[in-house]
Amino acid sequence: TYEIEKVSTQELMDLFNVHCLGVVRTVQATLTYLRNSTNPRIINLSSRLGSLSKMSSGEFAKGKFSYSYRIAKAAQNMLTLCLDQELGDIPISITAIHPGKLQTSSGAYDANMRPEDAATNIYSWLLNSKRDISGKFFEPLVTEMNW
């Protein structure tokens, strides 16, 4: 829900668990392999809704987006930066992306992209990207985003 009086702390914890702690667990489980890789990349599937810049600009004022999702995605973005700070020198490249407004079961009211098209965009963008995308936030093939 987008109303503070109706927000459940259980829902907040559930979404934090999936979107942020799920990434923590995945990184912990794969770090050994990433360290041994010749071109190690972590692409964190974040969201425009985790962007403090967009939020503070008023971009989502009409969206009625939930507290839980926005807070979980903002935490996931901070995790991206924490990982980049610690692992960027190894070097493991760590990047957050907003994949587009996807027409999925959890898509927003303004969804306008098929998930398969977003996947193609991400793959194409990634193939042509270099290490300098580490510690940054992108909408693939569209723009670099402010945190």
Ligand SMILES: NC(=O)c1ccc[n+]([C@@H]2O[C@H](COP(=O)([O-])OP(=O)(O)OC[C@H]3O[C@@H](n4cnc5c(N)ncnc54)[C@H](OP(=O)(O)O)[C@@H]3O)[C@@H](O)[C@H]2O)c1
């Ligand atoms: N849709 C958008 O516009 C949009 C925009 C920005 C970012 N994203 C991000 O893109 C990612 C995918 O979103 P989506 O729109 O594609 O959602 P989706 O169609 O609802 O798919 C979500 C996927 O996550 C799995 N899942 C859900 N809860 C899980 C859990 N507790 N443990 C393991 N897997 C779980 C689901 O598995 P089952 O199929 O087995 O249930 C499903 O495969 C999310 O991180 C979302 O935040 C989406």
